Amino acid sequence: MAVFTEVSAFDAQALLQRLGLGGLQQISGIKAGIENSNFFVDCEGGRFVLTLFERLSHAELPFYLGLMQHLASKGLPVPAPQADAEGQTLFTLAGKPAALVNRLSGGHQLAPDVFHCEQLGETLARMHQAVSDFPLHQPNLRGLAWWQDTAPRVLPHLSEELAALLRDELAFQHSCAAQVSLLPQGAIHADLFRDNAMFEGLPGREQLCGVFDFYFAGVDSFLFDLAVCLNDWCIDLHSGALVEARALALVRAYETVRPLSGAEHRLLPALLRAAALRFWLSRLFDWHCPREASLLKPHDPSHFERVLQQRRAIAFHAV
Numbered sequence: 001m002a003v004f005t006e007v008s009a010f011d012a013q014a015l016l017q018r019l020g021l022g023g024l025q026q027i028s029g030i031k032a033g034i035e036n037s038n039f040f041v042d043c044e045g046g047r048f049v050l051t052l053f054e055r056l057s058h059a060e061l062p063f064y065l066g067l068m069q070h071l072a073s074k075g076l077p078v079p080a081p082q083a084d085a086e087g088q089t090l091f092t093l094a095g096k097p098a099a100l101v102n103r104l105s106g107g108h109q110l111a112p113d114v115f116h117c118e119q120l121g122e123t124l125a126r127m128h129q130a131v132s133d134f135p136l137h138q139p140n141l142r143g144l145a146w147w148q149d150t151a152p153r154v155l156p157h158l159s160e161e162l163a164a165l166l167r168d169e170l171a172f173q174h175s176c177a178a179q180v181s182l183l184p185q186g187a188i189h190a191d192l193f194r195d196n197a198m199f200e201g202l203p204g205r206e207q208l209c210g211v212f213d214f215y216f217a218g219v220d221s222f223l224f225d226l227a228v229c230l231n232d233w234c235i236d237l238h239s240g241a242l243v244e245a246r247a248l249a250l251v252r253a254y255e256t257v258r259p260l261s262g263a264e265h266r267l268l269p270a271l272l273r274a275a276a277l278r279f280w281l282s283r284l285f286d287w288h289c290p291r292e293a294s295l296l297k298p299h300d301p302s303h304f305e306r307v308l309q310q311r312r313a314i315a316f317h318a319v
Helices: 009-019 061-073 114-133 144-157 160-180 222-233 244-255 262-288 302-313
Strands: 024-029 037-043 046-052 091-093 096-102 185-188 197-200 207-211 218-221
Touching: 009 024, 009 037, 009 091, 009 096, 061 096, 061 114, 114 185, 114 207, 114 222, 114 244, 144 160, 144 262, 160 262, 160 302, 185 222, 218 222, 222 244, 222 262, 222 302, 262 302
Parallel strands: none
Antiparallel strands: 024 037, 037 046, 046 096, 091 096, 185 218, 197 207
8 A cells, every 4th residue: 555646635525425425534645555545534424445546447446346345245354345326336536446445443463473363264264265156257467477477577687596586486386387277266365464454352362353455356276365374474574484383373274164175285385485476576576666656665575585485495284
């Protein structure tokens, strides 16, 4: 969440009026994140998050907004897009596609322990079960095809050693693609880092109360979604190594809702590498090919380089 496109109070009020949410009280830019322009909006009708989409098109967005509506309707802790009198949830603001969703309560748990990982694992599995009847389809736009298209743009900026690492991992993931395509699939979050979840409650008793920022979602293997979570919720941030107690807790909690198949257990190490590659590559791209934006600070790509090196060196099996 950054600010690439500013929104005037006049335009924000016009949207609120269309949605029947009353007068604008305050609008402020959100500093975190790097993809879209995001704002906290307080009004007579409540507290919301306004997103202007900088890369996604009007044609692509119904998938994301529909997925959020679908999951919210199934009782999952997901912010629901606000609709106008005609049921529309996608609008145009300052020349960009825009949506308004309710703001979740609680706060981030940036130092998760086993207790938090268990809750995340169970919720992730419930999300995967809930999309069995979700009718819309859109591929993971940051999947293998994007990796192959983006790598040539960042390779000239890398040392020989890192360029060799990137080429070798891309080749490995290409060799796994046919097997991965046979795994259980559906609409996944694909970006469920610890800062995309909210908890509330007393310390040591926090309850997961929200999952948000679905704007990297797409149809892909459920195992890839699980791997993304493991690579963020269950690691030592300094080294990138998996913390086994947290990783096992997350997977076992997930399996209480949706048991993994034998093929999924077998391919988990490869998908952990894939998830590390995806975020290393996207951070390399944002670092070396930045966009201008107010409040934008690209993430350091070296973090996911370390994660990838760890996953290549040590294969994690949750059995």
